[in-house]
Amino acid sequence: MTKATLPHAKSAAHPDVHARLRRLRWTAFALVAASYMLAFFHRIAPAAIATDLQQAFSASAAALGGLAATYFYVYTAMQIPTGILVDTLGPRRIVTLGGVIAAIGSVLFGYAATLTEASVGRMLIGLGVSVAFIALLKLNAAWFHDRHFGTVVGLTLVLGNVGSVLAAAPLAWVLQFTTWRTVFIVLGGVSLVLAVLTWLFVRDHPGEAGLSSLREMDGHAAHPPHAGHWFGGLKTVLRNPATWPIFWMNLGMGGSFIAFAGLWAVPFLQDVYGMPRVAATQHTSLMLAGFAAGAFAVGLVSDRLGRRRPVLIATALAHLLCWLPLVLALPMPPAASYFLFLLMGLSAGSFTLSWACVKEVNPHALSGMATSVVNTGVFLGTGILQPLVGWTLDRAGTSQDAAVQYQTGILIFFACVAAGFVGSLRVRETWCRYRGD
Numbered sequence: 001m002t003k004a005t006l007p008h009a010k011s012a013a014h015p016d017v018h019a020r021l022r023r024l025r026w027t028a029f030a031l032v033a034a035s036y037m038l039a040f041f042h043r044i045a046p047a048a049i050a051t052d053l054q055q056a057f058s059a060s061a062a063a064l065g066g067l068a069a070t071y072f073y074v075y076t077a078m079q080i081p082t083g084i085l086v087d088t089l090g091p092r093r094i095v096t097l098g099g100v101i102a103a104i105g106s107v108l109f110g111y112a113a114t115l116t117e118a119s120v121g122r123m124l125i126g127l128g129v130s131v132a133f134i135a136l137l138k139l140n141a142a143w144f145h146d147r148h149f150g151t152v153v154g155l156t157l158v159l160g161n162v163g164s165v166l167a168a169a170p171l172a173w174v175l176q177f178t179t180w181r182t183v184f185i186v187l188g189g190v191s192l193v194l195a196v197l198t199w200l201f202v203r204d205h206p207g208e209a210g211l212s213s214l215r216e217m218d219g220h221a222a223h224p225p226h227a228g229h230w231f232g233g234l235k236t237v238l239r240n241p242a243t244w245p246i247f248w249m250n251l252g253m254g255g256s257f258i259a260f261a262g263l264w265a266v267p268f269l270q271d272v273y274g275m276p277r278v279a280a281t282q283h284t285s286l287m288l289a290g291f292a293a294g295a296f297a298v299g300l301v302s303d304r305l306g307r308r309r310p311v312l313i314a315t316a317l318a319h320l321l322c323w324l325p326l327v328l329a330l331p332m333p334p335a336a337s338y339f340l341f342l343l344m345g346l347s348a349g350s351f352t353l354s355w356a357c358v359k360e361v362n363p364h365a366l367s368g369m370a371t372s373v374v375n376t377g378v379f380l381g382t383g384i385l386q387p388l389v390g391w392t393l394d395r396a397g398t399s400q401d402a403a404v405q406y407q408t409g410i411l412i413f414f415a416c417v418a419a420g421f422v423g424s425l426r427v428r429e430t431w432c433r434y435r436g437d
Contacts (some may be wrong), residue, residue: 016213024209025143028202033159034193038102039129040163040185042071042122044288048281049172049180057115065390068263070119071126072383076376078130083372084230087365090204091135099195101130106188110181122182129190133160134375136367137355142205147303147432150356154299157352161292164261167219168285207330231348233366237373242361244424246354247377251419253316253351255381256413257344261287263386264409271328273337273404273437286338287345294349299356302432308357309429315350316424319404323349323414329403334342351378351420358429386410 012310046068046187048052054064080205091286103125112118136156144152174183203209260268269280294315302311325332332340355371362370389409396405 002010007268020209020210021143021206024203024206024211025050027037028139028143031198031202032091032132032139033156033192033374035095035099035129035191035198035364036132036136036156036160037163037166038191039132039193040100040160041127041167041187042106042125044262044284044302045171046259047261047263047284048277049175050167050263050267051173052117052180057112057118059115061390061393062344062387063115065263065387067115068118069212069332069383069386070122072379072386074123074126076129076383078127079134079372079376079379080234080369081372082131082134084136084234086135086231086368086372088230089129091138091199092202092204094131095135096199098126098128098131099191099198103188103191103195104128106184106191110184110188115155118174134368134372134436137359137371140205141359141362141364141367142407144358146434148219149359150299150303150308150353150432152299152350153249153352153355154296157295157349158292161288161295164288164291165285168266168288169278172281182304229301230369231364234369237362237366240362242428243370243373245428246358246374247423249316249377249420249423249427250351250354250374251377251381252416252418253319254350254378254420254421255353255385256347256416257291257319259385259389260383260413261291262382266387268326268406268410269337272406274331279334283337283341287341287348290345292340292345293347294346295352296349297346298349299354302353302356303356306432307429308353308360308432312350312353312357312424312427313325315347316421317349317429319350320414320417320421323410323417325415326410329407329410332345350424354427357427357430357433358434360434361428364434385412 045050046064050064053059053067057063057067059067082094102125105121105128107121109118109121109125112121132158137153140149142206144298171183179434265284265287269283270277275283298311298315300351302308310314319424322340325340354374358370358374359367367429389412392406392408392412
């Protein structure tokens with residue numbers, strides 16, 4: 001092979017190659033990130049409309065928790081299959097299909113006349129949006145330099161959490177003028193539009209656009225492809241002992257944070273601290289905004305330091321301590337409660353380093369499967385905790401003081417966060433470089 005036909009020489013022959021690379025990179029990122037924002041919106045929205053859903057379907061607290069958790073059951077079940085699909089078929093195809101399915105589910109949820117129909121709609125929503133994050137991580141690994149991955153994941157979560165923030169106080173404000181049903185029907189149309197745009201404009205990797213990989217453009221050898229069947233690749237990830245501390249950290253910390261922010265934070269603040277819905281959703285909005293900022297900050301700091309563990313452990317410990325005032329049901333003036341929820345969100349950004357950590361302890365070609373395995377922990381934890389806490393509330397009854405009613409549920413959250421912190425102590429340091437190839 002002559003120098004003129006080397007992969008990096010092909011890219012260098014075109015003076016506008018870097019401009020084209022940037023355009024394709026950010027087009028793919030923007031479209032799939034928009035789908036991911038919708039996933040976050042659907043994840044958190046039940047907290048803002050919990051009372052409306054209970055009235056519409058005459059649902060108990062446990063039934064409401066089950067309805068909200070339906071999203072997480074299917075989302076959890078789809079994480080490893082999504083990892084396999086993005087490593088084999090590519091992100092573009094599955095994000096397009098997922099957008100169509102989410103559109104159908106959102107419209108069905110909006111028109112649901114019974115709890116069963118609403119559950120089916122929410123299940124389809126969860127199925128459709130479940131592919132967005134792992135697909136975006138795969139695109140990030142293909143279109144961005146390895147040394148920037150933590151920062152780009154942080155940016156991804158910042159944008160995703162815009163969806164969370166919109167599902168809290170802004171959604172509560174919108175519901176003063178329209179119904180929750182209308183909101184979800186409109187979101188179905190948005191999902192369909194994003195699916196079409198993804199099919200037309202997203203490319204799975206630079207090679208699909210006739211470009212060399214980023215490593216080749218930098219003069220390095222490309223990461224080796226996976227040799228063999230996808231099942232062998234999955235076994236490689238699952239048999240890697242460095243994968244599992246990250247999984248348990250995500251299950252305990254990530255699961256607790258999303259279960260609390262996505263359903264029980266607003267009722268907790270209303271019942272225990274006597275806040276009106278708008279004030280309670282402002283707290284969750286601030287917490288989710290803090291989470292977005294924290295995710296970006298920990299990724300950026302970790303990339304700059306060239307270390308994962310110190311940033312991960314310090315922020316995980318801070319998050320664990322944030323739960324103590326809620327466990328003790330301490331009285332808090334508004335300034336203190338807003339500050340606490342902001343700090344809870346900022347420190348929760350710790351578990352978002354998990355995807356960088358697990359990607360770097362496994363082969364590059366298996367990044368989709370690796371990130372999907374640990375991402376399963378987040379949603380498995382959420383799917384367990386949302387109805388479990390609802391069950392404890394039903395058992396506590398309404399005759400007791402509100403703080404007593406919520407005590408068991410908050411203790412469960414705290415115990416899970418503590419278990420996640422223990423997992424963070426066992427995460428392997430990667431020095432922000434691949435150790436799996």
